[in-house]
Amino acid sequence: MEKDVILTSEGYEKLKQQIEDLETNKRREVADRIREAREFGDISENSEYDDAKNEQALLEHRIARLKEQLRSARVIDPKDVPKDVVSVGTKVRVKDVDHGDVDTYEIVGSAEADPANSRLSNESPVGRALLGHKKGETVEVAAPSGAIRLKIMDIKPS
Numbered sequence: 001m002e003k004d005v006i007l008t009s010e011g012y013e014k015l016k017q018q019i020e021d022l023e024t025n026k027r028r029e030v031a032d033r034i035r036e037a038r039e040f041g042d043i044s045e046n047s048e049y050d051d052a053k054n055e056q057a058l059l060e061h062r063i064a065r066l067k068e069q070l071r072s073a074r075v076i077d078p079k080d081v082p083k084d085v086v087s088v089g090t091k092v093r094v095k096d097v098d099h100g101d102v103d104t105y106e107i108v109g110s111a112e113a114d115p116a117n118s119r120l121s122n123e124s125p126v127g128r129a130l131l132g133h134k135k136g137e138t139v140e141v142a143a144p145s146g147a148i149r150l151k152i153m154d155i156k157p158s
Contacts, residue, residue, distance in 0.1 A: 005073045006088050006109030006122065008158060012075045015111070019066050022059060030056045069111060076109075081157045086130040088122045091158050094130070097138060097149040106158050107131070126150070 007015065030052060037049035081089035086107060093104045105120045107130065113121035120127040126148075129141040135155055141148045 005069045005111050007073045007075050007111060008089060008108060009075055009078070011108065011112040012070070012073055015066060015070055015073070019063060019070065022063050022066070026059055030059055073111075078157055083157060084134055084155060086133050086152065086155055088131075089158050091156050092130055092152060093154040094150040095153050097151050102153065105130075108158075 033052040034049065034056065037043070037046055037052050040046055040048060043049045076089040078089060081087060083090075086092050088107050088109055091104055091106045093102065095102045103118065105118050105126065107122055107127050108114075108119050110121040110123050113119055113124065115124070122128065122131060125143070126141050129139045130150070130152065133139055133152055135152050138149055138151045141150060
């Protein structure tokens with residue numbers, strides 16, 4: 001049994017667009033490669049044909065996996081996001097108690113995580129540590145370099 005995929009409404013729409021793009025544009029590109037490879041003649045010894053067929057199989061697997069994510073997705077309704085507690089669908093501003101750095105993170109489901117853009121998964125160490133806490137509280141996150149203490153400065157819906 002696969003776990004629920006938690007998505008924001010924006011993430012849900014992006015996933016739908018990604019599937020549509022793969023089913024239309026990418027499928028057509030792969031089909032064109034297969035057709036071109038067939039034109040090279042004997043397909044029993046045709047590496048281009050084999051590569052294209054492998055790419056097609058991987059593409060179909062990816063489409064099926066993304067559709068399954070979409071089917072099992074639980075979309076977070078912004079109206080249901082608590083405004084005073086860190087949860088999926090909130091932006092949280094935190095201050096590193098020891099170093100003074102201030103960062104803002106958006107807590108999202110793992111399917112939408114993008115740490116480079118400050119979108120942290122609710123399953124990541126920092127995301128998991130912050131969940132359920134309120135403004136003013138300090139949480140401790142285990143890190144390879146030692147514990148990091150983060151004070152929650154502000155919470156608002158994404």
